[in-house]
Amino acid sequence: MDGKDLVWDHFKFNAEQRLRGFNFFVLLSIFADGGVFTALEHGLSPKLLVFLGLFTALLAVVFSLVDARSRQLLNLTIPALKEIEATFPESHRLFAIDAAAQGTFIRYTFAIRMLLAVQFLFGLGVACYGACRW
Helix, strand or coil: CCHHHHHHHHHHHHHHHHHHHHHHHHHHHHHHHHHHHHHHHCCCCHHHHHHHHHHHHHHHHHHHHHHHHHHHHHHHHHHHHHHHHCCCCHHHCHHHHHHHHCCCCCCHHHHHHHHHHHHHHHHHHHHHHHHHHC
16 A cells, blocks of 8 residues: 555545544434424423433534544545645646635535534523423
8 A cells, every 4th residue: 555545545534434423413313303302292301301402412512523533534634635636637636626716614514513503502402491391
């Protein structure tokens, strides 16, 4: 295995892990949110709402930390990938083109952070609602 393969395999593995982690977060959030709505619909104990709300908020915090670590691992490879692609024709330098054209809001990181933040706030809101009804 040469250096190019090592760098690319590291990037590819961590990019896939980040997306898998995000997909897993979405799946768990659907179940947690479904539990909240079921508890509300059936008028279950406010204690349960507090627990579900805190669980939902904790889920967002944990996956935020996992995503931050995934981003760190991905960012380790970017300089090396840019060096490798510097030998390519300009139209093939995808990391350089993306870095030059990248906006602030049209990014996976922004979208993931927004969803995590909304889920965290939803969880806190549910916990507060349950605590007020307790």
